[in-house]
Amino acid sequence: MSTPDIVMYSTQLCPYCDRARMLFERKQVAIQEIKIDEHPEQRELMLQRSGGRRTVPQIFIGDRHIGGFDDLAALDRQGGLDPLLGRTSSV
Numbered sequence: 001m002s003t004p005d006i007v008m009y010s011t012q013l014c015p016y017c018d019r020a021r022m023l024f025e026r027k028q029v030a031i032q033e034i035k036i037d038e039h040p041e042q043r044e045l046m047l048q049r050s051g052g053r054r055t056v057p058q059i060f061i062g063d064r065h066i067g068g069f070d071d072l073a074a075l076d077r078q079g080g081l082d083p084l085l086g087r088t089s090s091v
Protein backbone atom coordinates (compact mmCIF):
# COMPACT_ATOMS: atom_id res chain seq x y z
CA MET A 1 0.00 0.00 0.00
CA SER A 2 1.53 3.34 -0.98
CA THR A 3 1.42 6.53 1.05
CA PRO A 4 -1.43 8.80 -0.03
CA ASP A 5 -0.78 12.46 -0.84
CA ILE A 6 -0.41 14.53 2.30
CA VAL A 7 -1.17 18.22 2.06
CA MET A 8 -0.49 20.66 4.85
CA TYR A 9 -1.67 24.26 4.64
CA SER A 10 0.76 26.35 6.67
CA THR A 11 2.37 29.73 7.14
CA GLN A 12 5.99 30.78 7.51
CA LEU A 13 5.84 31.52 11.24
CA CYS A 14 3.79 28.77 12.80
CA PRO A 15 4.96 26.64 15.72
CA TYR A 16 2.10 24.16 15.28
CA CYS A 17 3.11 23.72 11.63
CA ASP A 18 6.69 23.06 12.76
CA ARG A 19 5.45 20.38 15.13
CA ALA A 20 3.33 18.73 12.46
CA ARG A 21 6.26 18.84 10.00
CA MET A 22 8.48 17.15 12.61
CA LEU A 23 5.92 14.45 13.25
CA PHE A 24 5.79 13.63 9.53
CA GLU A 25 9.60 13.72 9.35
CA ARG A 26 9.72 11.19 12.17
CA LYS A 27 7.31 9.03 10.18
CA GLN A 28 9.58 9.52 7.14
CA VAL A 29 6.78 10.53 4.85
CA ALA A 30 6.90 13.39 2.39
CA ILE A 31 4.29 16.11 2.56
CA GLN A 32 3.22 18.88 0.26
CA GLU A 33 3.14 22.22 2.05
CA ILE A 34 0.99 25.05 0.80
CA LYS A 35 1.99 28.33 2.43
CA ILE A 36 -1.15 30.41 2.57
CA ASP A 37 0.76 33.58 3.49
CA GLU A 38 2.75 33.27 0.26
CA HIS A 39 -0.26 32.11 -1.76
CA PRO A 40 -3.27 33.97 -0.32
CA GLU A 41 -5.62 32.52 -2.93
CA GLN A 42 -5.03 29.13 -1.31
CA ARG A 43 -6.45 30.37 2.00
CA GLU A 44 -9.94 30.31 0.49
CA LEU A 45 -9.44 26.75 -0.69
CA MET A 46 -8.20 25.76 2.79
CA LEU A 47 -11.32 27.29 4.36
CA GLN A 48 -13.58 25.43 1.92
CA ARG A 49 -11.81 22.08 2.30
CA SER A 50 -11.65 22.32 6.11
CA GLY A 51 -15.22 23.43 6.67
CA GLY A 52 -14.21 26.93 7.73
CA ARG A 53 -11.23 26.27 9.98
CA ARG A 54 -8.97 29.30 9.96
CA THR A 55 -5.92 28.18 11.94
CA VAL A 56 -2.85 26.58 10.45
CA PRO A 57 -1.85 23.92 9.97
CA GLN A 58 -4.77 22.23 8.24
CA ILE A 59 -3.76 18.75 7.24
CA PHE A 60 -5.25 16.42 4.64
CA ILE A 61 -4.27 12.82 4.00
CA GLY A 62 -5.69 11.91 0.64
CA ASP A 63 -9.23 13.31 0.68
CA ARG A 64 -9.52 13.01 4.44
CA HIS A 65 -9.39 16.17 6.54
CA ILE A 66 -7.35 15.49 9.66
CA GLY A 67 -7.46 18.99 11.17
CA GLY A 68 -4.62 20.77 12.95
CA PHE A 69 -1.54 19.53 14.77
CA ASP A 70 -3.47 18.58 17.91
CA ASP A 71 -5.83 16.45 15.82
CA LEU A 72 -2.89 14.83 14.03
CA ALA A 73 -1.07 14.04 17.29
CA ALA A 74 -4.25 12.66 18.89
CA LEU A 75 -4.87 10.45 15.86
CA ASP A 76 -1.30 9.17 16.11
CA ARG A 77 -1.66 8.43 19.84
CA GLN A 78 -4.83 6.48 19.14
CA GLY A 79 -3.02 4.43 16.50
CA GLY A 80 -5.09 5.84 13.66
CA LEU A 81 -2.36 7.64 11.74
CA ASP A 82 -0.11 4.79 10.64
CA PRO A 83 -2.90 2.91 8.82
CA LEU A 84 -3.75 6.11 6.93
CA LEU A 85 -0.10 6.34 5.90
CA GLY A 86 -0.25 2.80 4.60
CA ARG A 87 1.68 1.38 7.54
CA THR A 88 0.92 -1.35 9.99
CA SER A 89 3.59 -0.60 12.59
CA SER A 90 4.22 2.62 14.47
CA VAL A 91 7.37 4.70 13.76
Ligand SMILES: N[C@@H](CCC(=O)N[C@@H](CS)C(=O)NCC(=O)O)C(=O)O
Pocket residue numbers: 013014015016017054055056057067068069070071
Ligand atom coordinates in the same frame (compact mmCIF):
# COMPACT_ATOMS: atom_id res chain seq x y z
N1 LIG B 1 -5.01 23.58 18.03
C1 LIG B 1 -4.49 24.07 16.79
C2 LIG B 1 -3.77 25.40 17.03
C3 LIG B 1 -3.29 26.02 15.73
C4 LIG B 1 -2.88 27.45 15.90
O1 LIG B 1 -3.20 28.14 16.91
N2 LIG B 1 -2.17 27.92 14.89
C5 LIG B 1 -1.73 29.29 14.87
C6 LIG B 1 -0.41 29.40 14.12
S1 LIG B 1 0.83 28.35 14.84
C7 LIG B 1 -2.76 30.12 14.12
O2 LIG B 1 -3.30 29.70 13.11
N3 LIG B 1 -3.02 31.32 14.63
C8 LIG B 1 -3.90 32.25 13.97
C9 LIG B 1 -5.29 32.23 14.54
O3 LIG B 1 -5.50 31.66 15.64
O4 LIG B 1 -6.18 32.78 13.89
C10 LIG B 1 -3.55 23.01 16.18
O5 LIG B 1 -3.11 22.12 16.93
O6 LIG B 1 -3.27 23.05 14.97
